[in-house]
Amino acid sequence: MKRIAALALFAPTLLGAAKPVLVPDVSQRDIQIVYSFTGAELLLFGAIVYPGGRTPDRPADIAVVVKGPVEPIRVREKQKVAGIWVNADSASFRSAPSFYAVATSRPLEQLVDERTAAIYELGIRNLQLSPADADTPDKANRFENGLVDLRQRNNLYDQQPGAVRITDGVLYRARIRIPARVPVGTYTAETFLIQDGRVIAAAVRDINIQKSGFEQYVARAAADHGFIYGIVAVALSIGLGWAAGALFRRF
Amino acid sequence: MDLYLPIANLSVNALVIVALGLGVGVLSGLFGVGGGFLTTPLLIFYGIPPTVAAASAASQVTGASVSGVFAHFRRGGVDTQMGWVLVGGGLIGSLLGAFLFRLLQATGQIDTVINLLYVVLLGGIGGLMMRDAIRTLRAVRREDAPPALKRRHHALVAALPLRWRFYASGLYISPLAPMLLGVVTGIMTVLLGIGGGFIMVPAMIYLLGMGTRVVVGTSLFQILFVTAATTLIHSITTHAVDIVLAALLLIGSVVGAQLGAILAQRVKPDFLRLLLAALVLVVAIRMAIGLGWRPDEIYTVQAS
Numbered sequence: 001m002k003r004i005a006a007l008a009l010f011a012p013t014l015l016g017a018a019k020p021v022l023v024p025d026v027s028q029r030d031i032q033i034v035y036s037f038t039g040a041e042l043l044l045f046g047a048i049v050y051p052g053g054r055t056p057d058r059p060a061d062i063a064v065v066v067k068g069p070v071e072p073i074r075v076r077e078k079q080k081v082a083g084i085w086v087n088a089d090s091a092s093f094r095s096a097p098s099f100y101a102v103a104t105s106r107p108l109e110q111l112v113d114e115r116t117a118a119i120y121e122l123g124i125r126n127l128q129l130s131p132a133d134a135d136t137p138d139k140a141n142r143f144e145n146g147l148v149d150l151r152q153r154n155n156l157y158d159q160q161p162g163a164v165r166i167t168d169g170v171l172y173r174a175r176i177r178i179p180a181r182v183p184v185g186t187y188t189a190e191t192f193l194i195q196d197g198r199v200i201a202a203a204v205r206d207i208n209i210q211k212s213g214f215e216q217y218v219a220r221a222a223a224d225h226g227f228i229y230g231i232v233a234v235a236l237s238i239g240l241g242w243a244a245g246a247l248f249r250r251f
Numbered sequence: 252m253d254l255y256l257p258i259a260n261l262s263v264n265a266l267v268i269v270a271l272g273l274g275v276g277v278l279s280g281l282f283g284v285g286g287g288f289l290t291t292p293l294l295i296f297y298g299i300p301p302t303v304a305a306a307s308a309a310s311q312v313t314g315a316s317v318s319g320v321f322a323h324f325r326r327g328g329v330d331t332q333m334g335w336v337l338v339g340g341g342l343i344g345s346l347l348g349a350f351l352f353r354l355l356q357a358t359g360q361i362d363t364v365i366n367l368l369y370v371v372l373l374g375g376i377g378g379l380m381m382r383d384a385i386r387t388l389r390a391v392r393r394e395d396a397p398p399a400l401k402r403r404h405h406a407l408v409a410a411l412p413l414r415w416r417f418y419a420s421g422l423y424i425s426p427l428a429p430m431l432l433g434v435v436t437g438i439m440t441v442l443l444g445i446g447g448g449f450i451m452v453p454a455m456i457y458l459l460g461m462g463t464r465v466v467v468g469t470s471l472f473q474i475l476f477v478t479a480a481t482t483l484i485h486s487i488t489t490h491a492v493d494i495v496l497a498a499l500l501l502i503g504s505v506v507g508a509q510l511g512a513i514l515a516q517r518v519k520p521d522f523l524r525l526l527l528a529a530l531v532l533v534v535a536i537r538m539a540i541g542l543g544w545r546p547d548e549i550y551t552v553q554a555s
Contacts, residue, residue: 033255035255036253036254036255036262037262038253038255039262073552073554074359075550075553076359076550076551077550078550080545083543084367084542084543085543085544085545085546086360086363087359087551090359143550147550147552150548150550150551150552151552180255180262181260181261182260211257215257218257218258218495219257222258222486222490222494223490226487226488227487229486229492230486230487232494233310233482233486233492233497234313234482234483236310236497236501237310237311237313237314237317237482238313238475238479240498240501240502240505241315241316241317241501242317244314244505244506244508244509245317245318245321245509247509248509
């Protein structure tokens with residue numbers, strides 16, 4: 001009887017205002033790609049603010065997700081035709097993230113059920129790739145597996161269970177490595193607070209990855225001023241070839 | 252020394268690329284070929300996207316052929332009239348090639364076509380060169396004069412209408428023949444990132460029957476212009492020319508080409524031809540095996 005009374009007393013805090021709040025941050029909001037760029041390491045950290053400052057007995061878990069710009073892609077599959085390997089089949093996906101990394105404080109399957117994982121796109125097997133022209137679910141699946149496997153080996157898709165460290169139930173941090181081979185654009189860093197299989201708080205921060213300085217200049221020139229860019233490339237090759245010839249004739 | 256390539260979108264070891272350029276440059280100076288048939292596959296092998304590799308390798312061939320063209324001009328070894336006809340054909344070919352490139356890219360068959368072309372072309376020409384080189388080497392060993400080359404153009408070439416006189420080459424033939432040859436090499440330049448010297452030179456000798464004195468110079472003249480045009484066309488259509496990658500390759504290859512030219516004066520030309528034939532055949536065989544082997548990646552991703 002006493003217990004029920006206590007529960008009734010605390011009910012308002014448990015339902016409404018009692019939700020913990022996430023205060024997330026990222027070590028770098030702007031990643032500049034310059035000549036020496038070989039990738040970047042992002043530190044995602046922050047605090048979990050529980051109502052009343054009391055950490056519950058069973059602390060919540062954290063999942064952080066870094067996602068790159070979504071792009072439409074076509075995945076091609078090689079098959080052996082007449083003795084040689086050629087691209088024989090293909091499928092297109094309307095929304096494949098160019099980069100995806102998730103780090104969690106415990107293995108994902110212990111945190112959420114499949115439905116929740118699918119809703120929040122938690123885990124590389126739960127990405128909403130939107131297959132566009134696959135005739136059968138089987139085919140879509142096959143290509144999805146191929147794509148995920150390929151990008152996983154290129155470090156573009158990554159899943160690190162247990163990589164989020166939570167200190168005293170309130171401070172969390174995780175490191176996520178971004179390889180050099182990523183496209184530029186606006187990335188998102190999402191943090192989810194998960195308890196009893198449910199996401200109870202979420203926060204998003206944007207991260208900008210862009211080429212800067214000379215690299216940006218070159219990429220832009222190549223895209224916007226193809227003709228002049230080509231002339232410069234030709235002039236460079238003729239100039240260098242001529243210079244080497246002139247130099248060696250002196251010896 | 253890691254360096255980020257702004258168009259290829261990845262970072263490479265700059266020294267490896269310069270060394271690659273140097274190695275190819277030495278071979279190109281030694282054998283008088285552009286070396287594109289080695290650069291493109293090696294770049295792809297290193298992890299550069301095939302399109303960027305083919306587009307950027309062409310500019311390396313331009314750089315490697317410049318000093319050769321000047322040297323041949325000084326000796327009067329360039330038939331400019333023939334050269335311009337070839338260049339004209341080459342420009343038409345490179346435009347056709349760009350169209351083909353896009354078509355093949357859209358259907359996903361570009362890599363297979365590039366590989367098949369390499370196998371067929373390198374295998375065929377390497378085989379021919381090998382046969383010739385061995386024949387002359389044997390003749391030299393037996394100390395008879397090497398079999399005299401009949402300087403006669405092919406019957407099909409003679410059948411073409413509208414004849415021109417090419418004085419420097421000692422020919423009276425229709426310009427359509429060298430023009431067609433130019434078209435074919437132009438297509439190859441765009442598709443494979445090669446200069447096409449190893450197609451051009453045998454074709455000039457065996458099909459057109461050009462005088463050997465002007466063959467190499469004229470072929471270099473055509474290569475210079477067509478690879479430059481190819482770089483330009485790639486810059487406009489595929490936007491895949493990586494100028495940083497090209498510069499790294501050039502630094503290595505222009506120096507290498509000079510070293511190779513010096514080396515070439517110390518080696519017997521017949522022996523050189525045998526070596527080149529062997530090299531071409533090795534690349535062809537490696538590519539042929541690659542076609543049949545299970546590739547590392549079954550799946551590839553393309554932006555759509």
